[in-house]
Amino acid sequence: LGFGRLRGFVVNALGDAVAYRRAPTGGRSVYDDVHDRMHAHLRALRAALGDVDAPVVVVAHSLGSVIASDYLW
Numbered sequence: 633l634g635f636g637r638l639r640g641f642v643v644n645a646l647g648d649a650v651a652y653r654r655a656p657t658g659g660r661s662v663y664d665d666v667h668d669r670m671h672a673h674l675r676a677l678r679a680a681l682g683d684v685d686a687p688v689v690v691v692a693h694s695l696g697s698v699i700a701s702d703y704l705w
Contacts, residue, residue: 649695663702670703 651662674688692700 649698652695652699666699667703670699 652666653663655661656664677688678684678686690700690704
């Protein structure tokens, strides 16, 4: 397996997870941006439901389950 093929595999297979977990380098992190977006969508959902408490079921897979777990934690 050549370096180019190995690098391509790592970037394609792990790039999203690495970007999500990477510490910010002077600006906001992808982690914060993703969590802000989740918060905004949940607030919009609550508003659409009449601003009442209601159960929410989160269905996620792979990196989505990691993001959902991190957000809920």
